[in-house]
Amino acid sequence: MKIRCMKWLLFTLSILGIGLTRQGAYGQSYVVTKLKLFPDRDKVLIKDVARDSKGFVWFLTNGEIYRYDGYRSLDVLQTIASQLQINDMPQRILIDRQDRLWMVGNANLSYLDLKTWKVHSVETALLPPVQERQIFSISELSDATVVVAYENGHLLLVKEHQFFRVDDLFEKSRRSSNKMAPRSITHWKGKIWVGTQVGIMMSIDPAKQYKTHFITLPIGDVQVRSLIGHLDTLYIDVPGRNVAVRLAEGVGRQMQPEGFKLSNDKFFLLKDGLDILVYAEDDTVYVMNHDFRLREKVSMPAQNKLRTVAGVITGDEILLGTEEGIFVVYPKAKGLTQLIPQNNGPNKSTRGIYVYPVGSIFYSTYSGAGYIDSAGAVYTFAELKHAYALLPLNEHELLVGTEGGFLKVFNRQSRAIKPLEYSLSANVQKKYSGHLPNYVLCLAETSTQILIGGMNGLWLLDKKLRVLDRYELTEGAPHMLDLQIRHIHKLSDKHLLLSTSLGLFELKNGTLVKRYPQSGNMGVYKTMVENNILWIATQGAGLVGLDRQWNKVKQLTTASGLANNLVYSLEQIDGVKVLGTADGLNLVDGQYRVRRIGTAEGLSQPEFNSGASFVDARRKRVYVGGLSGYAVLDMHQGWFDPAHQLQSFVAEVHTSTGRTGQKSRDYTWPYRGETTLKLVPGQSLTALYVGTPGNYRAGCNLAYARNGGDWESLDGGQFISLIEPSTGLYDLQLRTRSTGLGHSSKVVTVIKLPHFSETWWFRGLLVLCAAGIVVLFYRSRVAKVRREQAIRNQIAADLHDEVGSSLTRIFFQANSLADNLEPAGKQDRQLALIADTSKQALSTMSDIVWSIDSRFDTMKDLVIRMKDYVYRLREELGFRYRFEEGVDTDAGILSQMVRQNIFLIFKEALNNAIKHSDGSEILIRLLAEPHLSLVVVNQYRENTIPLGARLGGRGLENMTLRAAKVGGKLSIDDARGRFCVTLEIPPKRGMSTRAQSPNFV
Known part of the structure; x- marks a missing residue:
């Protein structure tokens, strides 16, 4: 049955270059994902959300502030608990352009300098009286002014490090006994504009010492919910009223978005970014231009309808804090769109696609087939299910190979599908009448025949006579060709390459030879020839290149950047190969650089298991079928632009020192740009955490290598440690590979400082001390020798002077007696003198000996x-x-x-x-x-x-x-x-x- 279906356009307008369908449907170019903030819980009540200059996400829950680095959430208040003077639960947070985290409670105001991780409290004298500090909002305007708005009308303006308090709104409320609480704030034409809950607006002029001016809108006592300033128009959101106010600086006009209306009774969030406006209500997000023209309507993948309470716009990314968690709305990779079949039934797995020269498309899925004409009209065919292979017979007719229904013919003029009329050859009637090819996997053609590959071999259909025959081998057993043929690559009419479940076979002149793998079996899905290299899409070995002698000359795997080694489809356009894998798409250029495209970049499904693909060379587009439809790649885009690569940062550094394990932690690395960490003696690097902000946009792989060693992968939240490292230098190289196109890298140098006993100056001092000891020892030895020499000299002198003189006297006295020259009386006296002298000599000798005897x-x-x-x-x-x-x-x-x-x-x-x-x-x-x-x-x-x-x-x-x-x-x-x-x-x-x-x- 033919069904004309004017539903949603099935792909973005850029694919076909046509306008809107009659129902005004829009192409889906944004992706929504939910951040996994905690591993053990999925729902988190968010009260406020912010983003710093490195892309880290900060969020406020019930009194707790966290920083999410892409893998894990850090409890920030716990790290600064010792710096907080009063237990005042934060109610709002903001990170300004100077990387200051503002924390606003109902009693205090302070900010955390992310570069130093020091808390600075705002002086009480700058704040309203303590009983009037109930906070409404904190925001940073386009001129970098931070505005803290209190419920009673007090405003605190912060410009860099200067504070200005504006109390005029509060004073006007007090005088009129009518509370004028601020409800919207914006910066427009050099002034700060504040909308209140009673239909009154106030402007603040920073150029005139913050002079204020009040404007009463013609709307009565109705709140001004939102203000958006753009060019010469200030858009004013007043529920249920038309506002047209001419201001001195331009025109005030009611917000009237194109394509939808702002709610009058539901809670919503309206945020103003540099390039886009965002309106979030319940479970839907509207992305608009600054003139409120709708760009896209995005459905939130929440389990329940939720309130969006906070939002941040960074470029074209939208960060939304809700009652269920944090959602990120971001654009798909440029040049990537989706074709989602609208056939009834849950199974959208696509098996074939063909684009006619005029731009119309025929596709086939498990839930039926469809045709989209060049005007955008959609026709579905529920009866044509499980169609695999498509081959044009002529300008209008398309041959369709099916699973179980053999061959059908689709005529785009009549938009009709009929079975193919054919007859059986005598050979088939004789041998294979009970074994006909009902399951068709691939189609090809020679000059005279259509080649049909199925679950039971290769079949031939004569183009003119429509006679079906089976391909017979000229040598070998006939059943050798009973293979599951997935793709047929024609080198010539009699020379074919068959991709089968067992490998790649060459069929030439009736002879069948297996060419890959040389031993064992490895399924092959498709082949392609480029510059004398035969490329093979394999079932587990990635992309393999063979030369003319069937030798493997190149192989691309996950180690080369492929998302998966199971490659289902293979196409090429302008020197770029497009691979559909079990985990996303890959592009390979002539330098063998690999570009990965996954669900994080906008694919609605990760697996492209059908092998269905088509190249529209005229429009330079590649269609690749998967589980949920077709991905369409615009090859005009710069897919190999390095800007697609994500960056990683050192998020936290934990160290411990000494036997007691005294811990120290540093959270400032992303903001200070540090690259060197010094460890003192006895200190260890217990944990170095790496964060990758924005890793939801692309599948991200982290790895590190130490001192040029082997690469080790880092799973999400895993850390690097150096426990009790030896003295020296350690280069920790961090590698981030997201799109697969090369990688971004950073090097963190860890220097383990030596103990003083290991320093050069200490060793030099030891050498000097040793030399000094040697010199002192030498001098002491010399001194000792000299002392001993002096003693010997003294002993010699004493012996010479004392004993020598006595012995000389004895000699002369004895000699005189021998000559008998003296009389007898005189001889007696000389003998007495000899005795006395001898006695004196002995006494002197005894004294000298005693003086030198150590005993x-x-x-x-x-x-x-x-x-x-x-x-x-x-x-x-x-x-x-x-x-x-x-x-x-x-x-x-x-x-x-x-x-x-x-x-x-x-x-x-x-x-x-x-x-x-x-x-x-x-x-x-x-x-x-x-x-x-x-x-x-x-x-x-x-x-x-x-x-x-x-x-x-x-x-x-x-x-x-x-x-x-x-x-x-x-x-x-x-x-x-x-x-x-x-x-x-x-x-x-x-x-x-x-x-x-x-x-x-």
Whole structure:
């Protein structure tokens, strides 16, 4: 049955270049999608919505503010909780052109600087009185002025960082006792216009110190719901009234959209963008030009009728906040339109299409076929179902291959469909009468025959005689050609390429040879020859190119940018190949760049599984059939423009430091343009999140590589981490591939700073310290050698001076006795002298040996030696003495130098005391507290002996030099016949001991 159908036009006007249908239907060029804000819930009550300069979506729910980066929603208030002074629930939000998030409550006003993530509160003095701060709206006008409007008429204007409060509307309300709440605000002809709920408008002139002017509209006490300023006209929305007011700056006119009316009783949203106007009501969105001419009517895919409470227009994209969530209305990719069959029935899967030279179209679907004439009239044919292949027989007739009904003929003049009349050849009647080809998959033709590919091989139909025959092989088994033939590519009348479910076969002069794959089976849907390369659309290996020797020379897969490796259809026009895949369309240019087109860019279905496609070379359009109709590509468009590629940004950076895992988070990266992250010692990168604003417009794949390594994919919301990285530099390359045409990339450099022990300066310091230690060690060794040499020299000098002189005297005395020159009495005296000299030499030798023997480096040995020396002298000289000690002799440790010099000073002082004493007792005192001291005291007859004589000539000088060697101090006390020699040595240069204070009597 033929049905003439004057319904919606089936594709946009640009496809056929015709006007509207009689019912005024419009082409659908916008797409609607709903953002998945949270993984665990689908419905979100939105109170306000905004968009920042990078495209991130911000939304306000019941008191919570979130930022959506394309994959996940960040709870913003939680990140700034420590900066909020008062718990004031936000009622409105706005992001201005300076990337400031304005948060308005009924008590406070503040903004979050996105570049620093710092909250700045507006001074209370700039706000209305606290009891009058019920917020109505916040908006940014076309001149970048932020306007905060309060219900009672107060207005706060913010221009960059300057604040201006306008209270004139509030004062006028107070004087007239009639509340003039603002209901609409716009910027027009250099002024700010405010519409109220009582039919009064106010203008504010920033050029004249924000001077105000009031206009009473001739509408009575009716609210001015919306204001739109365009060119010389200010459009005023007043429900149910006609407004025609001549203003000083132009004309005020009632809003009267073309094609629909603004509601008088429903809640709606009207937003003004730079290029378009948007009116959203219930479940429908109207897109208009600034003169209110309707461009498109878009149905919202909401489960229920919803209220649209907020909206943002960015370019030609519309962001709508509703009671159910956030919807985005955006245009399809330029050059992409849809042909949706209007046949009755749910199954719109299309199986064939043919465009006549005059521009009319025939299509076939599972729910029937249809014909659209050049005037736009639509005819549907419910009886022609499951039609697969189309082949023109002449200017008017079209051969149609079906599933189960063999061949039909469509005549566009009579708009009639009839079965094909044919007869069977003798060969078919004899061998195949019970196995006829009712299932037709493809059609082709030679000069004399029509080639029919079906589920059971290849069949031939004579063009003139209409006799059906089966293609017979000249060699091999006859059943070898019992293949599911999907496409026939004619190289010549006797040379064919058959795309089958098992692979690609070459049929030449009756011989059948499999050419692809060389081993195993791989379904092939279609072939095409280009520049001596045979391209094959495969059932899982992507697009494969073979040379004349059947060798694979090129292969395009998902790794090359294809949306899917299952390629159903393949066409070419002007060097661009068009592929219909299991997941959208792909375009491939001569440089093998791949451009992906999916549902996000406007396709109503992702899968093009029928293999139906057609090239309208005259109009440079490609038709590709899918599950829900036909996608139509206008190949005049710049499909390989890099501007189609989406951009990704680092949305969040999380780090942790130390064993306690102290966390730090940075949300400012998208707005500061940072590319380098420095980690201090002990710090790890726990999470680096990447966001892709606008990824609803194209299928987006994220991947990253570290230091030029292998690429790893990033699923939506997945993060990158570097836990306890080694010191060094890490380049994290981020790659975003959306349309498949190359990719956009960013590099984030992570620098792990070294611990101070790993720095060059610390290592240099270690080298210097080591060198210093070596030098000090060397110098100490040299000093030690020099000290030892000095000791040896001193010992040699002492032995030479003391012992040598004594031995010389002994020699001369003994030599004199040997010559018998002296008398006997004198010889006795010389023998006595020899004995005394020998005794003195032995004593001197004993002192020198004792002074250098390390076994005697104790205070105890010093005391014993001193007492022994005093005792021997007393035996010889018979003087009286008293030896007092105030040291712990068991604990005292003395160095060799200190011990030797104390003893020599003691000997010198004692000898002088004995020599010049008046015969009274000599006092010897050795103390260790508070420092080591030696005191030798003797009495003498007053003023009888000069000081120099009492000290033995050079005695004072020698004792002073010896005291200086050990860091001590020598003092002489000569008063009232008492002579005292005192040696004091600091503790560090003296002994190490636990000294005890003596009790002297």
